[in-house]
Amino acid sequence: MLEIRNLHATVADKPILKGLSLTIQAGEVHAIMGPNGAGKSTLGYTLGGRPGYEVTEGSVTFIAPHSVRPELAEGPSLSSPHAPSCGEKSGASTSSARTGHEDSAGIDLLSLEPHERAAMGLFLGFQYPVEIPGVSFVQFLRESLNAQRKGRGEEPLSGGEFLKLAREKAALLKLDMDMLKRPVNVGFSGGEKKRAEMVQMGILDPKLAVLDETDSGLDIDALRVVGEGINAVMRRADKAVLLITHYQRLLDYVKPDFVHVLAGGRIVRSGGPELALELEEHGYEAVAG
Ligand SMILES: Nc1ncnc2c1ncn2[C@@H]1O[C@H](COP(=O)(O)OP(=O)(O)OP(=O)(O)O)[C@@H](O)[C@H]1O
Numbered sequence: 001m002l003e004i005r006n007l008h009a010t011v012a013d014k015p016i017l018k019g020l021s022l023t024i025q026a027g028e029v030h031a032i033m034g035p036n037g038a039g040k041s042t043l044g045y046t047l048g049g050r051p052g053y054e055v056t057e058g059s060v061t062f063i064a065p066h067s068v069r070p071e072l073a074e075g076p077s078l079s080s081p082h083a084p085s086c087g088e089k090s091g092a093s094t095s096s097a098r099t100g101h102e103d104s105a106g107i108d109l110l111s112l113e114p115h116e117r118a119a120m121g122l123f124l125g126f127q128y129p130v131e132i133p134g135v136s137f138v139q140f141l142r143e144s145l146n147a148q149r150k151g152r153g154e155e156p157l158s159g160g161e162f163l164k165l166a167r168e169k170a171a172l173l174k175l176d177m178d179m180l181k182r183p184v185n186v187g188f189s190g191g192e193k194k195r196a197e198m199v200q201m202g203i204l205d206p207k208l209a210v211l212d213e214t215d216s217g218l219d220i221d222a223l224r225v226v227g228e229g230i231n232a233v234m235r236r237a238d239k240a241v242l243l244i245t246h247y248q249r250l251l252d253y254v255k256p257d258f259v260h261v262l263a264g265g266r267i268v269r270s271g272g273p274e275l276a277l278e279l280e281e282h283g284y285e286a287v288a289g
């Protein structure tokens, strides 16, 4: 699903990611934990293609079985401002897409624009969701979904079809539909923002979700609802999740297959779910030192 190799990235000319490697297979949930300032959000933003996050070395290959338009996989038609080493990898691995095989196609993620990454099935849940005054949440969600559908060569959903989908996902996350009639995140409580973001994820139905501290600000009941929502939307054989979190609590609901410690811009330790418990008990210094 995602192969990150030796990723180096800078923000405002400051090196933050320093040789991060991580492989996520379809069907897996990975958790990333790590001290404040380690580069966890930077990893999310870099994968999403946020302006200002510059990749200086390494490659990221995205593999989405059955869901990729071959033309997206054809590197030369897209600008590639990143490391030339990415080109070799994607050139070799995209041949199966061009020949129309049903099997996986590897795409150089870093060569794509943020909206192309989203259309391909990448979803980023933000640590700090943004407010957009003047745009209602329903309108925002419908525009986002239809823009992504267009990017994949699919027909837009009609107003009626979209509302049915939105109601279904809001019910799953126990979010009142009235909340979605308000401007995006404006005046939402911390927990409401996170819950609304999960409704957004349900509607967009991504292949790979990178969720940055989705558990922060949630009350005890909301934590369970959001955890179950993540499982309902993402726990599929053809999907994967990268959960960034500081605490075990979300992992009680969304059980990770792998837990990694990110420190100093690299993965310094990986293990199974027990690693999260060990970290919580002993702290990063003792466990990943
Ligand atoms: N625009 C920026 N200018 C300068 N430094 C930045 C900028 N954005 C991020 N950084 C720095 O990059 C480092 C990594 O930040 P990042 O947000 O990725 O950490 P994090 O692991 O997500 O931490 P937390 O657990 O607190 O969310 C921090 O030292 C931060 O100050």
Ligand SMILES: [Mg+2]
Binding pocket: 040, 041, 042, 127, 212
């Ligand atoms: Mg962060």
